[in-house]
Amino acid sequence: MSAQPPSGSAGALPAEPGRAPSAEPGREAPAANRILREIFSGGAVVTVLAVVLALLIAGVLIAATDSGVQAAFGYFFAQPGDSFLAIGNAVGGAYSSLFQGSIYNFMRPGFLNGIKPLTETLTFATPLIVAGLGVALAFRVGMFNIGGRGQILIAAAVAGWISWSFPMPFFIHALVATIGAIVGGALWGGIAGLLKARTGAHEVIVTIMLNYVAFYLISFMLRTPGALQSAGSNNPKSPAALPTAVYPKLSDLITLFGGGPTTFRVNAGFIIAILATIFVWYIVNRSSLGFRFRAVGENPRAARVAGINVNMVYILAMVLSGGLVGLAGADQVLGSTPSGFSSGVDAGIGFDAITVALLGRSRPWGVFFSGLLFGALKAGSYTMQASEQIPIDIVLVVQSVIVLLIAAPPLVRTVFHLPKPGIQPRTRRTAGVVTK
Amino acid sequence: MFAFGIPRSGSSTFGLSTSRDFFQIPPVTVPTVGTVTVVAILLVVLAVVAHLFVDRGATGKVPLWLAAVFAVLFLFLFLTWAAAGLRSVPIPGLLIGSLALATPLIFGSLGGVIGERAGVVNVAIEGQLLFGAFSAAVVGSATHQPLVGLLAAVVGGVLVSWVLAAFAIKYLVDQVIIGVVLNVLVTGLTNFLYSKVLVADPALNSTHRFPRMPIPLLSDIPIIGPVLFQQTIITYLMYVAVFLTWYMLFKTRWGLRVRAVGEHPQAADTVGIKVQRTRFWTVSIAGAVAGIGGAYYTLDAVSSFGKEMTNGAGFIALAAVIFGGWHPIKAALAGLLFGFATNLQSTLGIIGSPVPSEFLLMLPYVITIFAVAGLVGQSRSPAADGKPYIT
Numbered sequence: 160m161s162a163q164p165p166s167g168s169a170g171a172l173p174a175e176p177g178r179a180p181s182a183e184p185g186r187e188a189p190a191a192n193r194i195l196r197e198i199f200s201g202g203a204v205v206t207v208l209a210v211v212l213a214l215l216i217a218g219v220l221i222a223a224t225d226s227g228v229q230a231a232f233g234y235f236f237a238q239p240g241d242s243f244l245a246i247g248n249a250v251g252g253a254y255s256s257l258f259q260g261s262i263y264n265f266m267r268p269g270f271l272n273g274i275k276p277l278t279e280t281l282t283f284a285t286p287l288i289v290a291g292l293g294v295a296l297a298f299r300v301g302m303f304n305i306g307g308r309g310q311i312l313i314a315a316a317v318a319g320w321i322s323w324s325f326p327m328p329f330f331i332h333a334l335v336a337t338i339g340a341i342v343g344g345a346l347w348g349g350i351a352g353l354l355k356a357r358t359g360a361h362e363v364i365v366t367i368m369l370n371y372v373a374f375y376l377i378s379f380m381l382r383t384p385g386a387l388q389s390a391g392s393n394n395p396k397s398p399a400a401l402p403t404a405v406y407p408k409l410s411d412l413i414t415l416f417g418g419g420p421t422t423f424r425v426n427a428g429f430i431i432a433i434l435a436t437i438f439v440w441y442i443v444n445r446s447s448l449g450f451r452f453r454a455v456g457e458n459p460r461a462a463r464v465a466g467i468n469v470n471m472v473y474i475l476a477m478v479l480s481g482g483l484v485g486l487a488g489a490d491q492v493l494g495s496t497p498s499g500f501s502s503g504v505d506a507g508i509g510f511d512a513i514t515v516a517l518l519g520r521s522r523p524w525g526v527f528f529s530g531l532l533f534g535a536l537k538a539g540s541y542t543m544q545a546s547e548q549i550p551i552d553i554v555l556v557v558q559s560v561i562v563l564l565i566a567a568p569p570l571v572r573t574v575f576h577l578p579k580p581g582i583q584p585r586t587r588r589t590a591g592v593v594t595k
Numbered sequence: 596m597f598a599f600g601i602p603r604s605g606s607s608t609f610g611l612s613t614s615r616d617f618f619q620i621p622p623v624t625v626p627t628v629g630t631v632t633v634v635a636i637l638l639v640v641l642a643v644v645a646h647l648f649v650d651r652g653a654t655g656k657v658p659l660w661l662a663a664v665f666a667v668l669f670l671f672l673f674l675t676w677a678a679a680g681l682r683s684v685p686i687p688g689l690l691i692g693s694l695a696l697a698t699p700l701i702f703g704s705l706g707g708v709i710g711e712r713a714g715v716v717n718v719a720i721e722g723q724l725l726f727g728a729f730s731a732a733v734v735g736s737a738t739h740q741p742l743v744g745l746l747a748a749v750v751g752g753v754l755v756s757w758v759l760a761a762f763a764i765k766y767l768v769d770q771v772i773i774g775v776v777l778n779v780l781v782t783g784l785t786n787f788l789y790s791k792v793l794v795a796d797p798a799l800n801s802t803h804r805f806p807r808m809p810i811p812l813l814s815d816i817p818i819i820g821p822v823l824f825q826q827t828i829i830t831y832l833m834y835v836a837v838f839l840t841w842y843m844l845f846k847t848r849w850g851l852r853v854r855a856v857g858e859h860p861q862a863a864d865t866v867g868i869k870v871q872r873t874r875f876w877t878v879s880i881a882g883a884v885a886g887i888g889g890a891y892y893t894l895d896a897v898s899s900f901g902k903e904m905t906n907g908a909g910f911i912a913l914a915a916v917i918f919g920g921w922h923p924i925k926a927a928l929a930g931l932l933f934g935f936a937t938n939l940q941s942t943l944g945i946i947g948s949p950v951p952s953e954f955l956l957m958l959p960y961v962i963t964i965f966a967v968a969g970l971v972g973q974s975r976s977p978a979a980d981g982k983p984y985i986t
Contacts, residue, residue: 220784224791303771360967363718363771364917367910368960379953513775550790555783559776563758566773567766 202520205571209564210532212574213557218250220556221549225249253547260542261535276538278409278423282495284534285425286311286487286508288432291515291526292439293348293483297362298521299443300476301456306351306366307509309373310344310481314488315504316377316387317343322400322493332403333493337431340489341482347373348481349474356470362477370509378502389499400497406431406490428494432527435486440523442479452476484512514562533558624683625675634672641665666932670939677943677950689935689942690822695896697934698833699724699905702888703912704919704926705840706752710881711921712844713874714857716981718774719759721909722781723882726751727889729785732900733793735802741894744802745829745887748894752886753879755781760878764871767983778909786902793900800899805829827895829887836884840923853877857977860984870984888912911937914963921976933959 222228222245231238231245259265261280267273290307297304304310318340327335347369354360380386381395389398406426413423443449454462455472463469491504515533519525536558540551564571571577645661674684703720710717717723730751735744759777762768793800805827814824844850852873855863860870893900911933919926936959940952 220787224788226795305771305775354964354968358968360964360969364913364967365964367718368914368964371907371910371960372957372964375953375957379951383951510775510779513772514779517772517776550787552783552786552790555779556787559780559783562776563762563768563773563780566768566776567762569766 202565202568204577205568206518206565208571208575208577209561212564212571213560214254216560217553217557218254220553221253222246222249249547253543253549256543256546257536257539259539261539275423276542278425279538280531280535281425281429282534283537284531285428285432285494286490286506287511287515287533287537288527288530289435289490290484290487290508290512291519291530292435292523293344293480293486294512295516295519295521295523295526296439296443296452296483297476297480298516299449299456300452300472301459302352302355302473302476302480303363304348304351304366304477304480304484305363305509305513306348306369306481307484307487307512308505308507309366309370309509310347310484311488311491311505311509312373312377312502313347314340314344314485315492315500316380316488317485318489319397319400319492319500320387322404322497323398326401327403329403332401333406333427336400336404336493337486337489340485340492342485344485344488345478345482348484349478351481352474352477355477356473362473374502377504381502394501396501397492397499399499400493404493405497406494424495426494428490431486431490432530435483436523436527439483439526443523448475484509487512511558514558517562518565520565630675631672634668634675638665638668638672641668663928670935674939684942684946687818687821689938690818692938692942693931693935694822694826694830695934696937697931698830698895699888699891699908700912700915700930700934701833701837701927702891703885703909704915704930705836705923706756706881706883706885706888707913707916708881708919708921708923708926709840709844709853709884710756710878711916711980712857712977713853713877713881714860714977714979714982714984715760715763715874715878715881716770716774717756717759717878717881717885718771718913719755719777719781719909720885720912721905721907722774722778723752723755723885724889724892724905724909724912725778725785725903726755726781727886728892728904729788729889729900730886731890732802732893733799735894736799736899739803741803741805744894745890748886748890749883750886752882752884752889754882756878756882756885759882760875763878763983764874767985770981770983782903785900789900789902802894802898804898805894829891829895832887836887837923837927840884844923854977856984857979860979860982864984874984885909885912911959914959917976918959918963918966932962 225245228242228245228249231242235242260276262277264273264276267275290311293310294304294307318336321336321339322332325332325335348366350369351360351362351365354365355362377387378395381388381397384390387397389396406428408423408426409429410423410425441449443452451462451467451472454465454467455469455476459469462472487508488504491506491508492500496504511533515530516526518529518532519527533554536554537551540549540554543549543553544551641661641664645665703724706723707717707720727748731744731748734747735741738744755777758780759770759773762773763770789800807825807827808831810824814820816824842850844853852863852868855866856868856870856873856877863873864870889905892904912930915926915929915933919929936955940950940955943950943955944952
């Protein structure tokens, strides 16, 4: 792979909806027409349609593998109605349990119990959001951070190590461990940035390889007494975090302010995710560093000519990106599972984060909401598996189909017969918004 | 490297034949310290020679044979050091295992080389291997014919690469993104179908494996006979594929066109080569080759499909593509080296060597990072690799 950042070569999404079809005074279409066009050709509609289409495709998969449907199809020509009923049962059951597992469960009494699935969604969304922000930030600089897995592993190891070896007061301990995770992730991501800046090594390759290096490194340390292995244990598993380092649950806050006792798992990590989103929004959209980031992302050569230290931007971007992804590692070991971790602590978040960032079009709040969506899919999939025996892996299918579709808006437009965006020809435009 | 400074006394033993071999060779025992010293000196000499080649040679490159000799000597040094005072190292077993582990890597890396030579980056090798393995298992089990399963693996690999090609060439989506997403898609799809269909119906997931077919005479050669010529059809196909890929890419008109499309699509277009079409079909072929590698898992190694059974082999194959400098033969050698490193850790584990297995497993990835950083050799990708061609 070339040392070129992928910016100049990326895909062909239309420009941001805001500045897509307008900007042609003189022969403008009537206003209403133009607005409709903007709505239908803009990113939002494509995104929604992509989600719908992906759920449809997953529905086909669910129906095709459902035993009831297969049985009904056995006598399709005798009673075709049965087949459709069976399909309705299978797919409807799947998606209603997906909803009940991720948003609101009508089966449970009372609002606080019914809303518990939504808090599960937030719990699952937290690491996806912060890691997605990291990947998105790198995208804005025209870089691919595929090293989420490695960065999460290293960050989790550092945060975990701090969380059980150094007793500290409440809050400070969690803070220090979180900072440790950020540093760990930033270092691991920074290697890729440094190598790209100094030698031109392509960050895609370096981050992929660093994933495995981190995996084997952590595996080794987890089975080595005195490193990360829990004392007196033969399993490759770390000790549990000290209670002072564990993120407090948000339900404790509710109780603090006079609410009833709840069993919500969602913890302070979600607050961190919101803060991180604001932080990234500020960095990218309001700071001079963010301006340099975007300038390099749009065109590294022009940025260099304009006096921006492109190599420094590469390093900084990967450091920041790795640090954000590292927050997901902290959330894993201090938030959702503080009882000690194994080498699978990354739980696929590193790769999920890429799809989250792509669905969010690399914009901070876009990433936030796409993280919520994928968090909901994850939370719901467990209910779906328990009540409908549909393997949770269907979520991976939905996720990847969504991303494939939003990466190729022309495909979605063809499927739904939507008008082409804009009036002016944009065939020459090659810069991809996916990566910006 | 410095670890070799740790003195290890005693001697190292190498078993050179198994009890079933035609020629029986007694195990060789060498004194560890002496051998390590001698080989280390040889390595230094080779390094100096390589340096001279770079300085004075016409091409400014280290010749392949020198690198290969260096690698083999280095591995011998490592083995001697690691096995000191332990049970004998079963050399044929070690090599047979290495070749077995390297087979899917080599197919995968050939797929990568072919695709990237045409200018389409293939991060989806993992997905192609996995889907090849899955289709081979299902079709091979349903038809009880491993050959039909092999064909299904080819089709599976092609299907994945068609998605890659369609999105990369028609919709101009970034190829790295498609590759990453395709891996997730194939993982999700095969996991889903495995849990939902194959677990419920085990008859769909038990293939007849390809039998070993020793080649007469050749398989009786000591050491290399059992290693190279007592294999299944998939391994023999691999030998052919490596040679054929090299020949097709570098000695035929088709190969010249493919490489032109990957280096300078505009120039290729100017002389009348259909860039998009060439890329599409080349990527399809690449998928077919990678698919055969997937068949290895379910028609040769074991006789059933397991969740995510390729376990990152596609990424090692990608590493082999880069470490092999986008050249089929060098990529195959890199695949062999990586297969050896992976197998070495289990062998060392069996003979009880103190080297932590994780560091050997890490080796391919670390080497590749060094390679792309330009610290070990030069790796230059095809010029238009990863860039969509927009007419």
